[in-house]
Amino acid sequence: MAARYFSRESKPYVYLAISSTPLAHMFVFCLLIGAALAVPSNWCGNKASTSEHRETIQALRVAETAGISPLSQGVNSNSTINVPVYITAVVNTTNSEEMLSETVLKSQFDVLSDRFAPYNITFMLKSTNRMVDDNNSKGFDYNGWNSFKAAQRKGDYGTLNLFYVTNMDDQTWGSGSCTLPGDTSGGPLVTMLDGCTMNAYTVPGGVSGGKTYKGEITVHEVGHWFSLLHTFDGDNCTGPGDYIDDTPQEATWELNVCPVGRDSCPDQPGLDPITNYMDYAGEG
Numbered sequence: 558m559a560a561r562y563f564s565r566e567s568k569p570y571v572y573l574a575i576s577s578t579p580l581a582h583m584f585v586f587c588l589l590i591g592a593a594l595a596v597p598s599n600w601c602g603n604k605a606s607t608s609e610h611r612e613t614i615q616a617l618r619v620a621e622t623a624g625i626s627p628l629s630q631g632v633n634s635n636s637t638i639n640v641p642v643y644i645t646a647v648v649n650t651t652n653s654e655e656m657l658s659e660t661v662l663k664s665q666f667d668v669l670s671d672r673f674a675p676y677n678i679t680f681m682l683k684s685t686n687r688m689v690d691d692n693n694s695k696g697f698d699y700n701g702w703n704s705f706k707a708a709q710r711k712g713d714y715g716t717l718n719l720f721y722v723t724n725m726d727d728q729t730w731g732s733g734s735c736t737l738p739g740d741t742s743g744g745p746l747v748t749m750l751d752g753c754t755m756n757a758y759t760v761p762g763g764v765s766g767g768k769t770y771k772g773e774i775t776v777h778e779v780g781h782w783f784s785l786l787h788t789f790d791g792d793n794c795t796g797p798g799d800y801i802d803d804t805p806q807e808a809t810w811e812l813n814v815c816p817v818g819r820d821s822c823p824d825q826p827g828l829d830p831i832t833n834y835m836d837y838a839g840e841g
């Protein structure tokens with residue numbers, strides 16, 4: 558069955574239907590990254606999803622399984638999604654020569670577009686903004702980051718804003734994180750703070766801890782922006798997992814490796830989904 562996409566409060570929710578293929582990267586990619594084993598300091602900094610978010614995706618899952626129109630769930634369904642994208646890159650004055658080039662930002666955008674294309678999700682690069690700013694190059698480490706983000710953010714809730722910063726502490730924040738779709742009825746703050754903040758080294762050709770990145774971190778993070786959870790969500794074999802029926806249960810994750818044949822839930826069908834972008838194997 559084809560993947561279905563829904564928008565709610567003008568924000569696209571991706572819900573890959575029962576029997577659909579989850580966002581999966583090529584196996585060969587996993588092997589390549591596995592060979593480049595790495596720093597334990599990069600993981601996804603996404604916060605746990607809210608109960609509201611879980612209830613929404615659970616409702617979509619139930620409706621899909623029952624063959625009920627998503628319209629009854631208060632969502633519109635579209636066969637394709639085209640998402641406008643704004644990219645902001647920030648470096649500090651000491652490292653201003655490390656400013657990500659327009660070429661690199663475009664190649665990151667191309668990686669993102671390429672990986673989502675099979676699912677009829679396309680992206681439109683609206684503009685890039687490259688800045689030198691000692692405070693904001695720290696991303697979430699800077700107290701004023703949310704105000705900066707709110708001031709810089711462009712478009713509506715269905716617009717993707719990607720921020721790349723050079724000096725965010727990845728021991729605290731991981732390689733990046735995005736906001737999950739939420740209930741915007743709470744006020745404008747939800748929209749103002751919506752978006753993704755990544756460490757700049759995660760772009761194609763970026764280097765950290767001796768490892769060269771391919772831009773796949775952004776693919777993982779944007780999966781969250783579209784509402785996807787980690788494949789190991791719930792950290793056990795019996796919970797709802799990522800709420801997607803054809804994702805094999807996965808109890809635990811391994812970072813930056815390619816654990817072929819790994820089966821953390823041997824009593825459940827399928828091996829661990831190590832080639833799924835929402836796992837931590839491969840680039841994470």
Ligand SMILES: *[C@@H]1O[C@H](CO)[C@@H](O)[C@H](O)[C@H]1NC(C)=O
Pocket residue numbers: 563564567568569633634635637638639715
């Ligand atoms: C869904 O389709 C409608 C009608 O074509 C369009 O106006 C709307 O922007 C689309 N929504 C998304 C999220 O792509």
Ligand SMILES: *[C@@H]1O[C@H](CO)[C@@H](O)[C@H](O)[C@H]1NC(C)=O
Pocket residue numbers: 649650651652691723724
């Ligand atoms: C810029 O970041 C580097 C670390 O990447 C740091 O050594 C330097 O002190 C920072 N400069 C300023 C002005 O904050």
Ligand SMILES: *[C@@H]1O[C@H](CO)[C@@H](O)[C@H](O)[C@H]1NC(C)=O
Pocket residue numbers: 559560561636675676677
């Ligand atoms: C993408 O769109 C094409 C053309 O409408 C359709 O045949 C295909 O099934 C869609 N793919 C997915 C994953 O929905």
Ligand SMILES: *[C@@H]1O[C@H](CO)[C@@H](O)[C@H](O)[C@H]1NC(C)=O
Pocket residue numbers: 692700
């Ligand atoms: C940078 O951050 C410091 C400490 O939070 C603050 O005192 C200073 O005013 C900020 N500078 C700018 C240009 O925002």
Ligand SMILES: *[C@@H]1O[C@H](CO)[C@@H](O)[C@H](O)[C@H]1NC(C)=O
Pocket residue numbers: 790791792793794795796797798
């Ligand atoms: C498994 O995960 C679900 C959802 O996260 C939770 O409700 C349940 O208590 C967990 N079970 C165990 C045995 O940890």
